[in-house]
Amino acid sequence: MAFKKAERTQLYLRCALFGPSGSGKTMTALLMAKGIADTMGVPFAVIDTEARSASKYSDRISFDVNDLGKKTVDDYITAMNEAIKAGYKVLVIDSLSHAWRELTDEVDRIAQNSASKNTFSPWAKVNPKQKQFIDAILNFPGHIIATMRSNTEWVIGERKDGKSVPEKVGLKPEQGKGIEFEFDLLMELDQKHQATVTKDRTGKFQDESIDKPGEAFGVALYDWLSSGTVVPVPETKPAKTGKAKTEPPKAVPAKTPLTEPPIAGSVKEKGKKIVDEIGVIITANSESGNPYFTEMEKGESRKIIESIHSDEAGIKDLEDLKTFLNDELSKRKAANEPKTAIPASVPAATQAA
Template sequence: MTLSFKPATREASFARIALSGPSGSGKTYTALALATALSDKVAVIDTERGSASKYVGLNGWQFDTVQPDSYAPLSLVELLGAAAGGEYGCVVIDSLSHYWMGADGMLEQADRRGRNGNNFAGWKEVRPEERRMIDALTSYPGHVIATMRSKTEYVIEENERGKKVPRKVGMKPEQRDGIEYEMDVVGDLDHDNTLTIVKSRIHTLSKAVIPLPGEELAHQIADWLSEGDKIPTVAEYRKRALAMTSVDDLKALFDEVSSHRMASAPTVDRDQNPTVLGDLIKATATRVKMANPTDKAQAAS
């Protein structure tokens, strides 16, 4: 395949936000404040024993929730597919840390699949599943806000009276190294519910320190992301795929979807089962080919 350069264009997109902090820093509250400002229809994947539901009704917040009992990476892909099928404009994953160190999470999966006390083989097997999870998260057809637990340490500081006092601070998030590269905005919360932006693709937020972040921050993020060329939604691509009767047309559609980095976008198949857009198009092409055995076109790949 020959690759060629072409003028860069900016596409309108959705927010990918990560919030980390120690216990009590307000991760769930802040995530809900941002989510309900970004969308009228919010879904919460609650791994924190129903903590998000304690905020229902506060500030008028309403949302739907699910409490998974397994944190296998591929189970999150299915949940995101179900959320996409439900047309939720924003999904909160509270917290993403469980998919790293919780029951059936990445660490447990690697140990389980390791051989003779060496989990290298285990990591080799589960890394593609983690990649599929991250791809589904970053290509979800709506906003995504993920909270992450962070390990807690105490530092000694001098208060306004000149007295040395301990203060609890969050350190490294409990997630794999490099997760911040997948996000548009990454912020650390402290116990005063102050958000420090540590990474941002939005230049006006770079290194910002924001007390009590909420609706104003959400609107600032949404305004920046809405600038750019409009492209078809995942729902529109799904509808087009299911209506097609030509393998060649489906292959062209797959190429178009891939060019927009949407092949891994969560959706549902024709029977409303969770899947991703690229797999939906491939499955449709296979079905069309089987229904038309004389069709010599190749299925999308």
């Protein structure tokens, strides 16, 4: 593929708001969505997992809502597919945290039923669901504003009159490690409804503090997003749920591990190649010489390999394990990079017409 002059294209917004309870995540998301939708002249929709909290503001803001009863990854993806079919171009997801809780609960269940009680092996089975969830968000053909709860703690602050007062502050978002890399705009809200822009691919608001961002801020974002070159609209296919592909592989006694010889040549060679690639991943070290994976994690990986059958299904399980470990290695490498490092470009899936 030849090089060509780079140009900025029109984009779909991928924005995430996070903060402690009471920081105004839902209202902020609704107002920003209203600003974008009104500018576009379209209605907007909300996927609500917060016990109909968004609907409490329906007397002030007009929107359509899907109140999720079940809050599994599959239900989120189904709701996003319904939004695509209905033609919504602006979507609020309030919030992403319940999907993450489903996955962590599943990991705990698998770990408790295992002999080792270690959660590393279950994550190799559950992580594909998280990947499908993120892919569904990135590939949505419209603007998405999502909220995330954050872990909180109380600290002692000082009021203007000098008196001490307890304040609730947010910590990291309740979602998967590295979730911040998936969004163009990341905003942290505090109890005073002040938003700090911690990540901004527009280059206009990085590190700014915005007092109660609302409709006007949504309009400003839309003006920037729509100012690039128009690109053709790709055909949008419904995002796949995890029902067919992400169920944990059935436990089968390991009669013929891939590490033993009596198997067909092509399958054996393919399996050995993947095992070798996994070995390279789990033994990777940082530039300072520190290993990215612990000895316990390496041991868990080897146990998984030894339990996999030497057949085509086993090859698929090995490939899934390699994908999981490779993704985990990428996250750990990124975590060791300087905090100023920002992804150089917006994923192609976020490009809009």
